[in-house]
Amino acid sequence: MDPFASIADLAEGLRTRTFSSRELTQAYLDRIQRLDGQLNSFITVTAEQALAQAEAADAQLANGSAGPLTGIPIAHKDLFCTQGVRTSCGSRMLDNFVAPYDATVVERLQQAGMVMLGKTNMDEYAMGSSCENSYYGAASNPWNPDRVPGGSSGGAAAAVAAGLAPIATGTDTGGSIRQPAAFCGISGLKPTYGRVSRYGMVAFASSLDQGGPMGRTVEDLSLVLGAMAGFDHRDSTSTEQSAAELDALRSVRIGLAPERLKVGLPTEYFQALTDAGLATLLDEARRALEGRGVQFVEVSLPHTAAAVPCYYVLASAEASTNLSRYDGVRYGYRCENPKDLNDLYQRSRSEAFGAEVKRRILTGTYALSVGYYEAYYRKAQQVRRLIRDDFVKAFESVDMLLAPTCPNAAFGKGQLVSDPVAMYQQDIFTIPASLAGVPALALPCGFSEQLPMGLQLIGPHFSEQRLLGLGQIYQTETDWHRRHPQLGE
Amino acid sequence: MSERSGWETVIGLEVHVQLATRSKIFSGASTAFGAAPNTQASPVDLALPGTLPVLNEEAVRMAIRFGLATGAEINRESVFDRKNYFYPDLPKGYQISQFSQPIVGKGHLDVQLDDGQTLRVGITRAHLEEDAGKSLHEDYSGMTGIDLNRAGTPLLEVVSEPDLRSSAQAAAYFRQMHALVRYLGICDGNLNEGSMRCDANVSVRPQGTTELGQRTEIKNLNSFRFLQQAIDAEVARQIEVLESGGRIVQETLLYEPELNRTRSMRSKEDSTDYRYFPEPDLLPVVVDDALIEAIRATLPELPHEKRERYQAELGLGAYDAAWLTSEPEVAAYFEAAAENSGEAKLAANWVMGELSGALNKAELDITRSPVSATRLAALIRRIKDGTLSSKTAKQLFEALWQEPAAQDEAAEAAATCIDQRIEALGLKQMSDSGELARMVDEVVAANPAQVEQFRAGKDKVLGFFVGQIMKQTQGKANPQQVNELLRAALSGKPD
Numbered sequence: 001m002d003p004f005a006s007i008a009d010l011a012e013g014l015r016t017r018t019f020s021s022r023e024l025t026q027a028y029l030d031r032i033q034r035l036d037g038q039l040n041s042f043i044t045v046t047a048e049q050a051l052a053q054a055e056a057a058d059a060q061l062a063n064g065s066a067g068p069l070t071g072i073p074i075a076h077k078d079l080f081c082t083q084g085v086r087t088s089c090g091s092r093m094l095d096n097f098v099a100p101y102d103a104t105v106v107e108r109l110q111q112a113g114m115v116m117l118g119k120t121n122m123d124e125y126a127m128g129s130s131c132e133n134s135y136y137g138a139a140s141n142p143w144n145p146d147r148v149p150g151g152s153s154g155g156a157a158a159a160v161a162a163g164l165a166p167i168a169t170g171t172d173t174g175g176s177i178r179q180p181a182a183f184c185g186i187s188g189l190k191p192t193y194g195r196v197s198r199y200g201m202v203a204f205a206s207s208l209d210q211g212g213p214m215g216r217t218v219e220d221l222s223l224v225l226g227a228m229a230g231f232d233h234r235d236s237t238s239t240e241q242s243a244a245e246l247d248a249l250r251s252v253r254i255g256l257a258p259e260r261l262k263v264g265l266p267t268e269y270f271q272a273l274t275d276a277g278l279a280t281l282l283d284e285a286r287r288a289l290e291g292r293g294v295q296f297v298e299v300s301l302p303h304t305a306a307a308v309p310c311y312y313v314l315a316s317a318e319a320s321t322n323l324s325r326y327d328g329v330r331y332g333y334r335c336e337n338p339k340d341l342n343d344l345y346q347r348s349r350s351e352a353f354g355a356e357v358k359r360r361i362l363t364g365t366y367a368l369s370v371g372y373y374e375a376y377y378r379k380a381q382q383v384r385r386l387i388r389d390d391f392v393k394a395f396e397s398v399d400m401l402l403a404p405t406c407p408n409a410a411f412g413k414g415q416l417v418s419d420p421v422a423m424y425q426q427d428i429f430t431i432p433a434s435l436a437g438v439p440a441l442a443l444p445c446g447f448s449e450q451l452p453m454g455l456q457l458i459g460p461h462f463s464e465q466r467l468l469g470l471g472q473i474y475q476t477e478t479d480w481h482r483r484h485p486q487l488g489e
Numbered sequence: 490m491s492e493r494s495g496w497e498t499v500i501g502l503e504v505h506v507q508l509a510t511r512s513k514i515f516s517g518a519s520t521a522f523g524a525a526p527n528t529q530a531s532p533v534d535l536a537l538p539g540t541l542p543v544l545n546e547e548a549v550r551m552a553i554r555f556g557l558a559t560g561a562e563i564n565r566e567s568v569f570d571r572k573n574y575f576y577p578d579l580p581k582g583y584q585i586s587q588f589s590q591p592i593v594g595k596g597h598l599d600v601q602l603d604d605g606q607t608l609r610v611g612i613t614r615a616h617l618e619e620d621a622g623k624s625l626h627e628d629y630s631g632m633t634g635i636d637l638n639r640a641g642t643p644l645l646e647v648v649s650e651p652d653l654r655s656s657a658q659a660a661a662y663f664r665q666m667h668a669l670v671r672y673l674g675i676c677d678g679n680l681n682e683g684s685m686r687c688d689a690n691v692s693v694r695p696q697g698t699t700e701l702g703q704r705t706e707i708k709n710l711n712s713f714r715f716l717q718q719a720i721d722a723e724v725a726r727q728i729e730v731l732e733s734g735g736r737i738v739q740e741t742l743l744y745e746p747e748l749n750r751t752r753s754m755r756s757k758e759d760s761t762d763y764r765y766f767p768e769p770d771l772l773p774v775v776v777d778d779a780l781i782e783a784i785r786a787t788l789p790e791l792p793h794e795k796r797e798r799y800q801a802e803l804g805l806g807a808y809d810a811a812w813l814t815s816e817p818e819v820a821a822y823f824e825a826a827a828e829n830s831g832e833a834k835l836a837a838n839w840v841m842g843e844l845s846g847a848l849n850k851a852e853l854d855i856t857r858s859p860v861s862a863t864r865l866a867a868l869i870r871r872i873k874d875g876t877l878s879s880k881t882a883k884q885l886f887e888a889l890w891q892e893p894a895a896q897d898e899a900a901e902a903a904a905t906c907i908d909q910r911i912e913a914l915g916l917k918q919m920s921d922s923g924e925l926a927r928m929v930d931e932v933v934a935a936n937p938a939q940v941e942q943f944r945a946g947k948d949k950v951l952g953f954f955v956g957q958i959m960k961q962t963q964g965k966a967n968p969q970q971v972n973e974l975l976r977a978a979l980s981g982k983p984d
Contacts, residue, residue, distance in 0.1 A: 079539075081538065087538065089538065100537075101532060101537075199539065199541055200540075203538070205769075206770050234541060236544065236771050236772055237772065318769055321571050321573050325580060325582050327577075329635065331535075345575055368573070368764035368765075368766055377766060
């Protein structure tokens with residue numbers, strides 16, 4: 001069996017008894033054991049549990065009660081809570097934390113019959129664009145081990161790209177699904193804010209966090225999104241979605257007339273794009289879609305330049321209070337022999353949080369403080385509305401947008417660690433959609449110097465079906481998503 | 490006392506009302522009091538990673554109920570905020586509260602003062618928030634225990650205008666608030682379990698001036714008495730400081746009842762910056778007219794409405810009306826007794842006198858009174874029709890106290906029971922004029938000397954004759970009737 005097969009094909013193999021879920025699962029577990037030493041894409045591998053779930057799936061496949069995802073292995077980002085299995089969030093703080101509940105996403109995918117292989121590596125608390133901020137060590141890019149896989153869902157992207165898992169969950173706050181997907185040459189979707197429940201996702205920035213699928217093909221993303229999505233009474237910010245709507249998400253093969261689609265090319269994004277190789281690839285992508293009848297026009301998103309500073313104020317502000325609960329009192333890391341209460345707080349947090357997390361807590365605390373609130377937090381909220389309005393206005397004249405995912409290919413390990421602002425600028429093309437709460441789909445669109453590059457389709461709120469539909473058309477016209485790296489065995 | 494010559498006291502209160510929802514404001518855990526520590530703390534209450542708050546709509550309805558009962562604006566959209574500070578019994582490191590857009594806006598509470606006057610106290614706002622857990626310092630030497638059962642219990646924080654001018658007014662306001670929330674069924678009112686707690690903002694200023702003095706805040710007062718004592722102590726302290734040329738510093742104080750003084754907790758300099766900002770895990774609370782009107786339709790008669798009705802329709806005095814309406818259970822008992830007896834004033838006297846005394850002595854709640862309202866009503870009817878004298882009525886009441894009735898005993902059954910007891914105990918007042926007349930004639934005939942004295946104008950002697958009759962009847966003779974018969978017999982008029 002092919003570890004780089006799409007889950008649609010794997011499901012076919014399971015249905016036709018070409019292989020069992022147990023065999024499939026064992027094959028991925030073997031690859032993880034053999035190859036992940038090079039990548040460090042997993043924090044925890046749950047082999048025993050995976051095989052038990054696979055056997056249960058095989059029983060369902062045998063008795064005819066299986067669904068389209070039954071028996072398909074999946075890897076979860078290590079910020080989705082998993083009952084009985086450590087959820088570290090890439091942090092020393094939660095190195096000993098085992099949740100007594102499953103995240104809604106985990107629960108739904110398990111109910112759909114998927115088999116959890118393990119928990120993937122990530123930047124601590126999802127704060128980072130390189131997967132270098134992990135207590136468990138940096139993950140590597142399977143296309144070049146000296147490069148980062150992107151972040152924060154870097155482990156998930158690396159694992160899928162390297163064929164250690166056929167599909168994975170990720171979370172995206174300012175680009176954490178899309179950027180690593182682009183760096184590793186896979187597909188990733190950040191859904192509309194509210195599409196997927198956040199319950200059981202360790203919070204970074206509550207108004208921005210959104211879980212989504214990372215996989216090999218657009219069709220795979222749609223299959224998993226359909227199972228992940230939907231209203232959850234445990235998350236007040238999740239949105240009501242009808243069964244018909246969720247069904248439609250799973251069937252992107254059907255019914256989209258590309259010749260009726262008008263796609264905008266945001267001027268500001270292309271002006272900011274300095275990588276000539278990527279510009280060429282985007283141009284080729286546009287022409288491939290034009291070949292299918294898609295129309296392109298330029299549109300303006302005038303407040304794009306304000307997005308990165310706006311994001312780093314708001315996300316840090318929310319993070320600074322979301323992370324207050326890690327105080328060493330009830331769970332998680334506690335320092336040795338605290339002298340008194342303040343010592344307990346200070347040392348527990350100082351010893352267990354990494355540098356980037358501390359930087360954001362400090363930034364966010366500052367932005368919310370008396371005397372700075374108006375100038376930073378309030379102002380950033382206003383800017384966020386302007387950015388959202390930019391998109392709403394653009395979508396009055398176009399169905400979606402085509403843009404680069406990242407300004408460049410995967411950068412070298414250690415290259416940006418000491419320059420946080422340059423690191424933050426990596427998110428320049430992914431952050432605006434996050435602030436607007438709109439869905440965005442990252443797809444591989446070619447290579448530059450042997451490294452994958454990505455494009456992004458951004459649509460109006462709850463337009464995932466159409467985004468995935470066009471993505472699917474793109475992937476029938478191209479085969480970038482079929483390429484995979486060669487790992488030294 | 491707070492009134493010292495030359496100074497005026499200004500007080501505003503913040504009352505924390507624990508809402509009587511069955512589950513917590515943001516989780517499904519029970520709010521019941523007194524469970525073993527941390528047995529009523531869900532993953533949300535423990536602030537485990539990934540958990541999210543979900544608003545309990547019952548708490549919203551209760552807040553609206555309160556707003557409607559205080560004539561307040563109900564904000565159609567209100568917003569939860571995070572109030573950030575570190576404390577071991579605050580699991581998330583922030584409290585979810587409402588800061589800039591509370592659910593209840595400006596309203597007022599009419600407070601009955603001891604002198605019968607009504608004082609209208611402005612309510613600035615009332616907002617929903619979650620309670621913290623408890624830190625237990627006593628039971629662990631050198632350590633602190635954390636009990637998170639209370640964490641997430643819904644609170645309505647009611648902030649008053651600085652409209653109160655004495656500790657007595659403040660206590661009356663707190664009492665009135667206590668009565669109101671119990672009438673509304675939104676709080677159990679158990680002060681000793683912390684169901685209502687109060688912070689007092691206190692300042693003094695020279696009489697006749699209008700500018701507010703520097704205030705201090707006394708935290709966490711949980712009884713009417715402590716509230717009054719704490720304010721008195723703080724007012725005395727402030728006046729002393731000012732009169733000896735000092736300045737009042739803005740600070741937060743604790744009241745120490747055993748020493749009857751206030752003690753500084755923290756001053757403004759080390760006050761926390763709470764870094765309020767809108768809670769991104771919750772949507773704004775949107776309330777529509779239909780919901781408001783549906784809730785308005787379920788409002789009970791409120792204490793001040795009852796009070797006014799008791800005075801206007803039942804003819805009770807202001808003090809009695811206030812006394813009887815202070816608790817919904819007392820008012821319900823009184824109304825049942827008054828209605829079934831048709832004698833509101835007598836019923837009021839009995840409830841406030843005999844019954845209340847007996848309940849206090851037995852430390853019983855009126856809902857557990859051995860003498861039901863219908864029995865008291867039947868007893869009152871028998872006083873009114875002359876069957877019982879006030880003395881025999883008390884004897885009967887004592888007898889009834891010993892054999893508790895069901896609280897919901899029907900009026901007819903109660904009346905039957907009362908008549909049987911009167912018969913069995915031989916308490917029936919003698920109103921048979923034939924028999925009494927015979928006794929009167931005998932007594933008059935047996936005491937010629939006293940008859941002479943009476944006829945000579947010594948009216949007092951009448952009492953002697955009454956005494957003789959009462960002795961013979963063991964107090965069962967109807968005193969009014971005895972009086973009339975005696976007067977007739979003594980005046981020598983022919984029968």
